[in-house]
Amino acid sequence: MEETLTPKEQEILLAIARQAVIDCVCGNGDYVEPREEQSLNVRRGCFVTIKQQGRLRGCIGNFQSELPLFKEVAAMVRASATCDPRFYPMKEEDLADFTIEISVLSPLEKIDDIEQIVIGRHGIYLEKGFYRGVLLPQVATERQWDRLTFLKQTCLKAGLASDAWKAEDCEIYLFAAQVFGEEENLC
Known part of the structure; x- marks a missing residue:
């Protein structure tokens, strides 16, 4: 496994993901504030899972990324919220109750x-x-x-x-x- 993320870096990615879902569902665009942390700017694959009431609500990811990790997380959580074919796209009422799980991947x-x-x-x-x-x-x-x-x-x-x-x-x-x-x- 490549370098692991610190608890602080994990918090940052979770906050980015949560805000990306809210912005996406509310139509506020997809801008993500740049990050200076080196480990958040490497290109790594990830999957982002959304759950509601403990049950799967969406999960999409990539094994490789052309984007820095913090941007890839935001892109994958937006896709999980709106493009997972197993579920309808999240609506504003869904924002009241959801949790996020991020899986940062090693190479295949x-x-x-x-x-x-x-x-x-x-x-x-x-x-x-x-x-x-x-x-x-x-x-x-x-x-x-x-x-x-x-x-x-x-x-x-x-x-x-x-x-x-x-x-x-x-x-x-x-x-x-x-x-x-x-x-x-x-x-």
Whole structure:
């Protein structure tokens, strides 16, 4: 895993994300104040998850970014709020109750042996033909999945059969994430 963010840097990113959701939903544009912190200006992938009442409300991300991390977080949280096809775009009334979780990602690492997957440490990204699926490391931990269940669920998320990971043309990648978020009772 690349350099980890300090608690203060995590707070800054969470504040940027929260303001980006509010500005986006209220039509106030997408400007994000520049940051001087070096670690917030590196180009790293991230996923941003929005929850309402403890349930998933949106989650979108990128493994790589052409933007500094602080801008990528803002872009991904706006996409989570308005572009996740599983949910309707957030409205002003949704702003009364939501929390944000940010996963800052390490680079993808292709594996040939599923024994390399460590539950709680790795997320899985897999590709088979035009199908792609990703599950963040915390998903397996939250749902108490073992390695095989995690692989099967990643296949299903990609729209594949649960055993597609066994196919010779299925590529499996691992990544780590520094995960942090707002507490449910803060909103």
